[in-house]
Amino acid sequence: MFRRILLFAFAISCAIFVLPSLLAQTSRPTQTPLSKQASSSVGACSALEPCPEVASGMIQSALGASPLEENLRYLTDTIGGRVTGTPAAHRAALWAVEAFRHAGVSDVHTEEFTVPVSWSEGHTQIEVLSPEPFPVRLVSIGWSPPTPESGITADIVDVGAGDDAGFAKAGLTVKGAIVLIHSNLLESWDDLMNEYKVGGGIVIRAANSGAVAILWMSTRPNLLLYRHNDSVQGELERMPQAVVAREDAERMARFIASGQRIRVHLDMPNRVGGPVESQNVMAEIRGRENPDEFVLLGAHLDSWELGTGALDNGCNVAMVIDAARVIHASGLVPRRSIRFALFTGEEQGMLGSWAYAKAHRAELDRMIAAIVFDSGIGAVTGFSLSRKDILPAVRDALQPVQSLGVKEFTLDSDIDTDNFDFLLEGVPTLVASQEPANYMLNYHASSDTLDKVDITVLKRHVAIAAITAYALADRQARIGPRQSRAEIEHLMKETGLDENMKAEEMWPLWEKGYRGRQP
Numbered sequence: 001m002f003r004r005i006l007l008f009a010f011a012i013s014c015a016i017f018v019l020p021s022l023l024a025q026t027s028r029p030t031q032t033p034l035s036k037q038a039s040s041s042v043g044a045c046s047a048l049e050p051c052p053e054v055a056s057g058m059i060q061s062a063l064g065a066s067p068l069e070e071n072l073r074y075l076t077d078t079i080g081g082r083v084t085g086t087p088a089a090h091r092a093a094l095w096a097v098e099a100f101r102h103a104g105v106s107d108v109h110t111e112e113f114t115v116p117v118s119w120s121e122g123h124t125q126i127e128v129l130s131p132e133p134f135p136v137r138l139v140s141i142g143w144s145p146p147t148p149e150s151g152i153t154a155d156i157v158d159v160g161a162g163d164d165a166g167f168a169k170a171g172l173t174v175k176g177a178i179v180l181i182h183s184n185l186l187e188s189w190d191d192l193m194n195e196y197k198v199g200g201g202i203v204i205r206a207a208n209s210g211a212v213a214i215l216w217m218s219t220r221p222n223l224l225l226y227r228h229n230d231s232v233q234g235e236l237e238r239m240p241q242a243v244v245a246r247e248d249a250e251r252m253a254r255f256i257a258s259g260q261r262i263r264v265h266l267d268m269p270n271r272v273g274g275p276v277e278s279q280n281v282m283a284e285i286r287g288r289e290n291p292d293e294f295v296l297l298g299a300h301l302d303s304w305e306l307g308t309g310a311l312d313n314g315c316n317v318a319m320v321i322d323a324a325r326v327i328h329a330s331g332l333v334p335r336r337s338i339r340f341a342l343f344t345g346e347e348q349g350m351l352g353s354w355a356y357a358k359a360h361r362a363e364l365d366r367m368i369a370a371i372v373f374d375s376g377i378g379a380v381t382g383f384s385l386s387r388k389d390i391l392p393a394v395r396d397a398l399q400p401v402q403s404l405g406v407k408e409f410t411l412d413s414d415i416d417t418d419n420f421d422f423l424l425e426g427v428p429t430l431v432a433s434q435e436p437a438n439y440m441l442n443y444h445a446s447s448d449t450l451d452k453v454d455i456t457v458l459k460r461h462v463a464i465a466a467i468t469a470y471a472l473a474d475r476q477a478r479i480g481p482r483q484s485r486a487e488i489e490h491l492m493k494e495t496g497l498d499e500n501m502k503a504e505e506m507w508p509l510w511e512k513g514y515r516g517r518q519p
Contacts (some may be wrong), residue, residue, distance in 0.1 A: 068459060084303065105340070137244070139227060140227075141216070143237055156172070172381065178213040282340070286337050288329050293478075297469040301317050302343075335474050346417065353422070359519075364482060369429065377437055378437030389480050423518030
């Protein structure tokens with residue numbers, strides 16, 4: 001899910017590949033071997049003592065003319081929203097394979113994994129039967145089960161914030177009713193984290209109290225709708241749930257507060273199917289000395305489909321592809337390999353990165369770090385590391401990007417994006433810390449479209465990502481070892497990650513060995 005000079009004249013590359021006909025090509029360009037001279041020149045350029053010319057060249061390449069904007073336009077405008085397991089998501093994976101190849105990376109492939117349940121929204125609607133009709137705008141949350149074929153006719157019961165006190169106050173009126181959950185406006189990263197942290201508990205209270213459905217008040221103003229889900233393994237939610245436009249939800253709440261009974265008919269005929277295949281897209285630049293050791297640079301390719309997934313996370317998909325182009329075009333080969341990953345299933349519980357971590361568990365002792373971008377277009381101020389032991393080495397390695405504003409390194413740990421399963425496996429992770437910018441208002445919403453992306457800033461992020469991945473891969477020593485399970489559990493307690501996992505119902509997956517380093 002979710003973190004963050006000069007502009008050269010933008011010119012679309014002559015190697016543009018977004019024309020649909022190119023998706024049908026069967027012949028692939030081969031990567032020109034790098035000269036021995038280029039390889040040997042890198043040998044003296046260690047990230048322990050960074051060569052300014054290496055960073056300078058990559059910055060110039062990132063900020064100059066590139067296919068970055070046209071790639072993002074094609075992904076968002078032409079392919080559009082990319083819900084995991086849908087034809088659009090599959091089309092995006094095929095496109096991404098071609099994108100990496102046109103960036104000069106010849107070692108590209110997809111890796112399949114299974115999503116337990118396929119899902120798409122039907123025609124969600126609600127009719128107010130009493131006290132008098134008025135329009136209510138709403139959308140189903142992701143992976144919500146459908147209502148019964150005839151819909152649900154029930155009273156709306158206001159349970160406030162959905163905490164224990166709210167349900168206690170409503171008492172027995174909740175049984176057989178649709179509960180309305182209030183929310184605060186989403187304004188900060190803490191607000192967003194709390195939204196996910198409390199969601200699972202609210203669903204459990206609603207189910208235990210006998211509610212038949214949940215209506216969540218939108219955290220955005222101006223009738224803006226968005227889509228979330230609370231399930232953590234791609235499973236269906238416990239009961240039908242929808243997000244209601246904030247103004248409509250407040251109108252219902254005012255009727256109830258005045259003592260009037262609100263009765264509605266809710267029809268949410270979501271389409272639910274069996275297991276479905278999804279794909280991660282992987283590309284690799286092989287290292288010159290230790291090619292079996294690798295740094296991973298990743299973002300998630302899937303998105304919700306009310307908008308076109310530009311901020312979350314199309315801009316970072318295009319950024320990862322362009323970072324691969326910048327590194328390849330430099331002619332420099334790092335000591336270790338760099339793998340570029342576009343994961344799917346992130347919105348349903350980081351399913352793609354979880355599948356990758358499981359499938360490649362035998363290689364994780366040789367994994368140097370996972371670098372993940374997942375927070376739109378806000379300025380990158382540094383990285384969240386979780387681990388104290390890697391802080392000195394990361395600071396040292398990333399000196400070349402200090403001039404781009406990358407100076408802050410935090411030790412917080414959250415369950416919010418595709419670094420999660422690598423952290424649980426003991427691999428060092430770096431999650432880009434970004435300013436909120438316009439992310440909160442448009443997060444998962446119908447307004448998440450290409451016009452929200454500042455291409456000038458995104459090019460700067462390309463430079464940061466390319467240099468960060470190269471510096472960690474070329475560094476003479478690793479930034480830190482893979483942690484043991486005991487060390488990971490200590491880290492969880494130290495950062496509060498264990499409590500977050502319990503709140504979001506992920507702790508049993510760790511305890512039983514389904515996720516993370518094996519007992």
